[in-house]
Amino acid sequence: MTEADEKTIQDLRRSGILLTTLEDLYNWGRSNSVWPLQFGLACCAIEMIAASMSRFDIARFGSEVFRPSPRQADLMIVSGTVTKKMAPQVVRLYNQMPEPKYVIAMGACAISGGPFKQGYNVLKGIDRYIPVDVHIPGCPPRPEALLHGLMELQEKIREQNLTGENRPRHLRSDVSGEFPVPEFGTCDLEPPSNPAVWTPPEPIREGL
Amino acid sequence: MDNPSPYWFLVVFGAVALVFPLIPLALARLWFLVFSPQKPSKEKNAVYECGLESKGDSWMQMKIHYYLYAIVFLIVDVEAVFLIPFAAAYAALPVGAIVAMLFFVLLVAEGLVWAWGRGFLEWK
Numbered sequence: 001m002t003e004a005d006e007k008t009i010q011d012l013r014r015s016g017i018l019l020t021t022l023e024d025l026y027n028w029g030r031s032n033s034v035w036p037l038q039f040g041l042a043c044c045a046i047e048m049i050a051a052s053m054s055r056f057d058i059a060r061f062g063s064e065v066f067r068p069s070p071r072q073a074d075l076m077i078v079s080g081t082v083t084k085k086m087a088p089q090v091v092r093l094y095n096q097m098p099e100p101k102y103v104i105a106m107g108a109c110a111i112s113g114g115p116f117k118q119g120y121n122v123l124k125g126i127d128r129y130i131p132v133d134v135h136i137p138g139c140p141p142r143p144e145a146l147l148h149g150l151m152e153l154q155e156k157i158r159e160q161n162l163t164g165e166n167r168p169r170h171l172r173s174d175v176s177g178e179f180p181v182p183e184f185g186t187c188d189l190e191p192p193s194n195p196a197v198w199t200p201p202e203p204i205r206e207g208l
Numbered sequence: 209m210d211n212p213s214p215y216w217f218l219v220v221f222g223a224v225a226l227v228f229p230l231i232p233l234a235l236a237r238l239w240f241l242v243f244s245p246q247k248p249s250k251e252k253n254a255v256y257e258c259g260l261e262s263k264g265d266s267w268m269q270m271k272i273h274y275y276l277y278a279i280v281f282l283i284v285d286v287e288a289v290f291l292i293p294f295a296a297a298y299a300a301l302p303v304g305a306i307v308a309m310l311f312f313v314l315l316v317a318e319g320l321v322w323a324w325g326r327g328f329l330e331w332k
Binding site: 090092098173 | 254258259
């Protein structure tokens with residue numbers, strides 16, 4: 001779309017005529033009806049519940065419909081510490097969600113393990129197994145931070161292309177939306193991470 | 209206006225009722241054919257949707273002895289059905305009706321006492 005076209009559209013909009021593309025309409029619709037999975041893991045879930053209540057009112061963004069079934073959800077808010085016992089269930093629930101699906105890692109624990117990172121049974125970040133779209137730092141993040149994360153996700157959805165080479169995963173038939181579920185091994189989850197979504201950072205050793 | 213049949217609008221009503229839901233269904237079908245491919249898999253189509261894998265067979269047998277609990281439940285259940293209207297109309301009832309109702313309660317309570325005496329209320 002050229003700059004002149006953009007100007008014409010703005011002029012028309014001012015006089016009450018709305019022009020749009022199918023892509024914009026599609027993204028506008030789905031970015032304003034992101035239904036989260038009703039799924040809380042730890043204390044961040046309390047903030048998530050607060051965000052859905054009248055004081056913070058996530059309904060303003062069209063996301064108040066917390067679905068109890070992964071079949072009806074678009075967004076998984078990983079709200080809290082993911083233990084190694086819970087990680088397979090989280091990945092399996094993600095696999096059961098229909099495309100297009102998005103993940104918000106809410107709070108320090110979901111991002112990296114947070115204050116429990118040294119724990120033997122704490123997963124060091126859910127992004128080791130599933131692709132995370134928005135990370136929200138905080139311990140726990142306040143409801144405003146969750147709403148900001150949701151707005152960032154909406155922004156991301158609005159910029160996705162409907163056609164073309166760089167269209168997102170849910171529009172491509174050659175990319176699977178299923179991610180391998182980790183199993184319990186002898187001393188850790190196996191595999192310890194999904195190399196398709198996460199690679200361990202190279203440790204920086206000084207003075208060697 | 210000469211109306212051939214007063215019921216013609218029912219045909220229109222039926223047609224609209226049929227077409228109205230079919231349009232979004234057809235649009236959704238067209239959308240997935242053109243843009244959004246289906247990606248079913250064994251895990252995605254699994255029946256159980258709590259994140260856990262289902263274990264064992266869902267076709268399991270129940271002990272036939274549970275019929276006793278069903279009967280004891282019925283005693284209290286039937287009693288409640290009759291007791292609630294009785295309680296609502298209590299003030300206006302003649303003495304005969306109250307005596308008859310107490311007799312009914314006695315009969316039902318006897319069944320409960322019988323079940324209790326036989327030890328069916330023990331949890332094993």
